[in-house]
Amino acid sequence: xxxxxxxLPSYASDTSGVASALYELGGMTVVHxxxxxxxxxxxxxxxxxxDHPSFVFISGLTEMDAIFGQDERVIEDIVLAAKRLKPLxxxxxxxxxxxxxxxxxxAIATIIETRTGIPTFAIRTNGMNSYLAGASRAWEAIVxxxxxxxxxxxxxxxxxxxxxxxxxxxxxxxxxxxxxxxxEGFSVNATLAMGNNDSLSxxxxxxxxxxxxxxxGCAMASAELLQERFGIPYVVGLPVGAFSxxxxxxxxxxxxxxxxxxxSVDGLLEEKEDGTVIIGEGVFAASxxxxxxxxxxxxIHVPLxxxxxxxxxxxxxxxxxxxxxxxxxxxxGLVIADPLYKRVAKRGTPFLSLPHPAFSGxxxxxxxxxxxxxxxxxxxxxxLPC
Amino acid sequence: MLKLAVYGKGGxxxxxxxxxxxxxxxxxxxxxxxxxxxxKADSTMTLLSGTPVTSVMDYLRGHDALPEDLSIITKRGxxxxxxxxxxxxxxxxxxxxxxxxxxxxxxxxxxxxDEEKPDVVLYDVLGDVVCGGFxxxxxxxxxxxxxxxxxxxxxxxxxxxxxxxxxxxxxxRSYASIAGILFNARNVPxxxxxxxxxxxxxxxxxxAEIPRSDVINTCEDRGxxxxxxxxxxxxxxxxxxxxxxxxxxxxxxxxxKGPAEHRFQEGFLQ
Numbered sequence: 001x002x003x004x005x006x007x008l009p010s011y012a013s014d015t016s017g018v019a020s021a022l023y024e025l026g027g028m029t030v031v032h033x034x035x036x037x038x039x040x041x042x043x044x045x046x047x048x049x050x051d052h053p054s055f056v057f058i059s060g061l062t063e064m065d066a067i068f069g070q071d072e073r074v075i076e077d078i079v080l081a082a083k084r085l086k087p088l089x090x091x092x093x094x095x096x097x098x099x100x101x102x103x104x105x106x107a108i109a110t111i112i113e114t115r116t117g118i119p120t121f122a123i124r125t126n127g128m129n130s131y132l133a134g135a136s137r138a139w140e141a142i143v144x145x146x147x148x149x150x151x152x153x154x155x156x157x158x159x160x161x162x163x164x165x166x167x168x169x170x171x172x173x174x175x176x177x178x179x180x181x182x183x184e185g186f187s188v189n190a191t192l193a194m195g196n197n198d199s200l201s202x203x204x205x206x207x208x209x210x211x212x213x214x215x216x217g218c219a220m221a222s223a224e225l226l227q228e229r230f231g232i233p234y235v236v237g238l239p240v241g242a243f244s245x246x247x248x249x250x251x252x253x254x255x256x257x258x259x260x261x262x263x264s265v266d267g268l269l270e271e272k273e274d275g276t277v278i279i280g281e282g283v284f285a286a287s288x289x290x291x292x293x294x295x296x297x298x299x300i301h302v303p304l305x306x307x308x309x310x311x312x313x314x315x316x317x318x319x320x321x322x323x324x325x326x327x328x329x330x331x332x333g334l335v336i337a338d339p340l341y342k343r344v345a346k347r348g349t350p351f352l353s354l355p356h357p358a359f360s361g362x363x364x365x366x367x368x369x370x371x372x373x374x375x376x377x378x379x380x381x382x383x384l385p386c
Numbered sequence: 387m388l389k390l391a392v393y394g395k396g397g398x399x400x401x402x403x404x405x406x407x408x409x410x411x412x413x414x415x416x417x418x419x420x421x422x423x424x425x426k427a428d429s430t431m432t433l434l435s436g437t438p439v440t441s442v443m444d445y446l447r448g449h450d451a452l453p454e455d456l457s458i459i460t461k462r463g464x465x466x467x468x469x470x471x472x473x474x475x476x477x478x479x480x481x482x483x484x485x486x487x488x489x490x491x492x493x494x495x496x497x498x499x500d501e502e503k504p505d506v507v508l509y510d511v512l513g514d515v516v517c518g519g520f521x522x523x524x525x526x527x528x529x530x531x532x533x534x535x536x537x538x539x540x541x542x543x544x545x546x547x548x549x550x551x552x553x554x555x556x557x558x559r560s561y562a563s564i565a566g567i568l569f570n571a572r573n574v575p576x577x578x579x580x581x582x583x584x585x586x587x588x589x590x591x592x593x594a595e596i597p598r599s600d601v602i603n604t605c606e607d608r609g610x611x612x613x614x615x616x617x618x619x620x621x622x623x624x625x626x627x628x629x630x631x632x633x634x635x636x637x638x639x640x641x642x643k644g645p646a647e648h649r650f651q652e653g654f655l656q
Contacts, residue, residue: 069517069518101518102483102484102518102522103518104521104522106525107526107556107560110526110558110559110560111558
């Protein structure tokens with residue numbers, strides 16, 4: 001049975017990914033969904049909700065809306081809210097219900113843009129893909145609509161693409177990566193899209209950068225679009241441990257030769273007896289696997305869309321059911337994963353908790369480490385029970 | 387690319403018109419796709435000599451996964467026309483409109499238009515616009531022009547009026563607009579006058595009058611269009627002339643500059 005899970009939760013959905021990706025950009029995100037579901041997108045999956053205002057709404061889809069196709073009610077509500085709140089843009093995405101009804105969201109967006117004059121676009125979601133797909137499409141749409149051609153000048157600069165609390169929590173990881181980039185000789189041009197004090201203007205100026213650093217699969221589509229439109233190469237990876245040096249070289253090579261580097265997972269998909277198994281988002285897991293010290297070989301298990309990975313078509317990557325995850329951990333000498341994966345790990349297998357907010361929500365939010373700042377040897381020593 | 391959707395009352399001759407037009411476009415040297423949007427999956431039969439293509443819904447019914455390439459759900463017919471049928475659920479159950487939307491999404495995911503690069507696409511749509519699914523062929527990015535097939539019979543004109551009314555509801559959505567009427571004569575009393583009155587009432591031009599013809603029926607019995615079975619007949623010439631005139635239709639003007647590109651890139655269309 002595909003995608004079956006008895007003990008594990010599912011990852012945050014694509015609709016949460018959209019809300020999270022656009023949270024700080026000054027727009028209004030409307031999820032076409034039944035009333036009450038906003039708690040999922042705005043509170044359970046969104047740690048910024050309590051101290052950083054943003055316009056994230058639910059359309060309040062009703063049974064009568066479904067039967068009569070009352071798109072006009074939704075349109076009027078959005079137009080009214082937009083006139084009051086004056087967002088910089090409006091994005092509309094969908095839960096499973098309007099998807100099954102076949103609601104024409106791009107047409108609704110066209111009408112709203114005509115009536116309000118505010119850039120409005122539809123983002124294809126169905127509530128059944130992971131946050132990666134939603135965030136990816138949201139950023140692709142925002143870059144397509146707002147990124148402008150800008151002149152590059154000064155020392156080499158980089159954008160950090162792919163920051164959301166769903167992958168990194170509220171840990172200040174953006175500052176940590178920024179500091180590392182500065183240390184490696186790059187100034188930080190813009191981040192997409194957490195810690196963006198100047199919201200949409202950062203998106204407009206993305207093309208000033210010489211290179212994009214993609215730290216999560218969420219940003220792969222926007223990195224490819226920036227390359228296609230403005231010729232900016234990208235490098236995929238998270239600067240952790242020993243892998244930071246490889247990444248730094250790749251960034252410098254990318255600027256010199258205008259050459260992009262997706263993240264290869266060659267050698268990381270084979271099961272290794274007594275090896276380390278890292279479970280999680282592909283870019284994070286592969287970066288960590290390449291960074292781990294010591295002689296114990298690491299492998300990765302990616303139960304999500306393998307965005308950003310060179311080997312994305314490898315059938316060993318991607319959405320899988322719980323039994324495959326269980327099997328991936330069966331012969332591990334060490335498992336590094338979100339604490340909820342302990343439920344399907346073999347009793348006695350050494351387990352290093354690495355909370356992933358998109359998986360366990362707020363349960364372990366306070367324990368999300370900033371690995372980009374850490375000596376991985378010390379982290380493993382401290383985190384592993386004796 | 388010329389993109390046409392053909393609507394009209396059930397049994398009025400939409401598939402006959404559409405298939406003959408497809409064949410005529412093909413003989414004019416155009417690369418053509420015909421997509422039947424009817425659960426009966428019988429739109430393209432006369433282009434395929436009676437050997438039907440596997441409909442998308444039939445494929446999905448028998449498989450647990452989407453087809454990996456287009457060849458499984460397409461078939462070349464007369465004039466190299468690429469034939470596709472959405473098909474639908476068993477009558478009385480399921481949701482045929484949803485089936486059309488799923489088919490269109492699948493065709494986008496399989497990059498149909500990028501792969502085939504057609505000059506003309508024809509959507510042959512079931513009867514009235516009864517729900518959102520049956521309006522899918524006229525959504526932005528699909529058909530740009532609608533042809534309404536009608537005779538002078540009361541119920542055919544009633545259905546045609548409903549279609550005109552439904553399409554007018556979609557004006558602010560940047561959907562396809564109606565190019566005109568295809569008059570498929572049934573030889574009812576005062577038929578031409580009734581069609582003329584309908585044309586005046588709606589402001590829609592009569593693009594062609596196809597007389598009731600045994601040639602069409604004979605060719606259909608042989609699993610052919612008249613363009614294939616009786617290429618020298620007068621009715622074949624009518625279809626050829628109509629196809630040539632339709633090729634001069636200007637592209638539809640859009641409400642918002644460039645929205646189609648946004649749709650494409652946001653994943654709604656490939």
